[in-house]
Amino acid sequence: MFDTPTRSSVGWFFLYGLIVRQVSRVSALASRTMSFSFEIEATAGAARAGVFSTPHGDVKTPAFMPVGTLATVKSLDPDDLVQMGASMILGNAYHLHLRPGDEIVREMGGLHQFMRWEGPILTDSGGFQVFSLAQLRTLSEKGVEFQSHLDGSRRFFTPELVMQIERNIGADVIMQFDHVIPGQSDEPTARDASERSIRWLARCLAELKRLELSQPLEEPREEFPGDNPRNHQALFPIVQGGIHAPLRRQAAQAIRAMNDWAGFGIGGLSVGEEKDAMYEMIEVVEEALPPTHPRYLMGVGFPEDLVEAIRRGVDLFDCVAPTRMGRNGTVFTRDGRLNIKRTEYRTDPRPLDPDCDCAACTRFTRAYIRHLFVSDEILGLRLLSLHNVHFLLSLARNARLAIQTGDLDAWARDWLARYRTASPLTV
């Protein structure tokens, strides 16, 4: 007789314990999402000078985020990035899933530990790579089947798998898996992709919640001291809609209704559409998003795009241009771009950009860096990447200052006029 009620009591207590534990986890999660915040210090028209706080530190916005595709910002050392004042960097879920594998990144303590980057990290979901880099893809509502660009192996990305990958990688901000289309796609194509991206967003959110609840908190391992970031992740939705203003507005509205997000991505721009169309879409989305949250314009920028988009209320940027173009010899300067391989720089004693205080410009001449390039020396790649990344970081910092001092319009006008004086080189 005693047995039954006792068992029953044990059962109830066990169930009660489970509930309490889950509730406390949920409230812990809620408090963790509080570890993301955005404070606006000053505005100038649509532009804002803000501070985006993450579990790995603050990002003063507007900010440019250098791209560390494969757990390294190509050719740079983490110390270089610290020295030039980078605060938040990117990783790519697609690339890290293929190499070294997101489970290895997790095993090594997460991406921060793996690449020794103590500041905030954001991971792109692979949406862009699946549609631009992978081969033979087959799209369905469930996800995208594709061949790895490395070895041709078959892969199948779903919103759920991408959340698992991004959770393994452990960035602070993780982007949703989205359906990316060419920049000049027509309305039906753009609508289809945008609506699918929104349905996939809902699945991403559900999967992330499931992962947060089902995966116990991991204690930092002894050999990897420090914070384990995988339990402090903010999922960013991505506003799609191509170059069609109504679609952009509808997407923003649907996304806002779904959840209280920590910030918003603006996707599908700078993918082949006209510049004017891009600027117009930024304006449309700016009006449709809450003014209180950070906005991240994905894959943008070129220096002139940063200036134009900051004026239109964008807070965060990323682009491979500074490192990729740097490796091709293209240098950003206040007076436009130059290509260091040209013969005219053979004995040029000036720095890459006389107005720059980066670790390349304060030490080396154009003549020396040209020599490194012509001789295929690795230091040349590093110095140009370093300069170009510094150029964009510094540009965003200067824009921030102009917002704070109320001079943004004049600053932007002067900056663009000087930058555009020189005819841009084809790169």
Add this chain to the structure above:
Amino acid sequence: MFDTPTRSSVGWFFLYGLIVRQVSRVSALASRTMSFSFEIEATAGAARAGVFSTPHGDVKTPAFMPVGTLATVKSLDPDDLVQMGASMILGNAYHLHLRPGDEIVREMGGLHQFMRWEGPILTDSGGFQVFSLAQLRTLSEKGVEFQSHLDGSRRFFTPELVMQIERNIGADVIMQFDHVIPGQSDEPTARDASERSIRWLARCLAELKRLELSQPLEEPREEFPGDNPRNHQALFPIVQGGIHAPLRRQAAQAIRAMNDWAGFGIGGLSVGEEKDAMYEMIEVVEEALPPTHPRYLMGVGFPEDLVEAIRRGVDLFDCVAPTRMGRNGTVFTRDGRLNIKRTEYRTDPRPLDPDCDCAACTRFTRAYIRHLFVSDEILGLRLLSLHNVHFLLSLARNARLAIQTGDLDAWARDWLARYRTASPLTV
């Protein structure tokens, strides 16, 4: 009547003025060679702990000199070298003559200014490159005609031209142009090359004296503040003689009789001969050279060779192995070499060498660096080069300490035993 004596007086005064100027130049040159000195602080058998002073600073010996072939130690930043305690580095006259051209280096203020290296520099004469790298060479007493390995263009190196090139480059220590032969050459071949090298040395010395007198002192240009080093150069002779002890002794004797040199190069070793033959030749040359002057074993090298040669009285070393092998994935460790590309390091949380305090080992895991290598990331090349160069610098520093504390023999025995425990990998 007045005209003639006056003219004559003017002529004599002019001539007198010229003589005074030349004499003061010669005495200035004499004082400048005084700016090279070698002080021995401690000895242990043949080994010495010394300080080699140059116009660009002191080198604590024994010392390893990283090789900056083309005005850059491949994949490293000058700041990396400073941070790891490198004091003297190398440049290659052959390579710099071809790219960017020694006259351009001169125009840019000399190699120190060009590559922003404030410490001492030594340039190799191109003797080794002409015989190992260039194609279709024709040797005559006058010099060597060869085809550039870059574009096949015909070039003709003479001892005189090489002095002009090394003077344009402006290193502190400049090596003579010599005739380099394979390590296992027979006695007649080795004798021919050694004797030619000695005749070429006399021509190098004469040409350098001519250049010092004929080229006026150059004032540092405004855009290149700092020392102009081209008037403070020490020519080092190179003791050749292959693996033939009598030839080595004769070469050392003839060279010593020719001039009061600031130091001596030991050439033609580590070029294919047996290790034992190399060590024997070092011993022979050590006995034949004055104990008061620094000895530089050219192109050597590997960690075990450094230890063996330091015990035999060598003070200076250089080798491309740490950077070249680093770029292939080979890592020097206290327990022998390892190749970072192997699968076993995929999730290895240890640093490359747990006993190392370089900027790679204090930050990154083997797993991360392996990932960088497998992914062809430039940072991987830099980190391995950095570690390997640091390894040799640190090895020479530890040997110096052992000489000073009188423990060299025990230290060397223990060091070699541990290093050789692991079977060396083929690289």
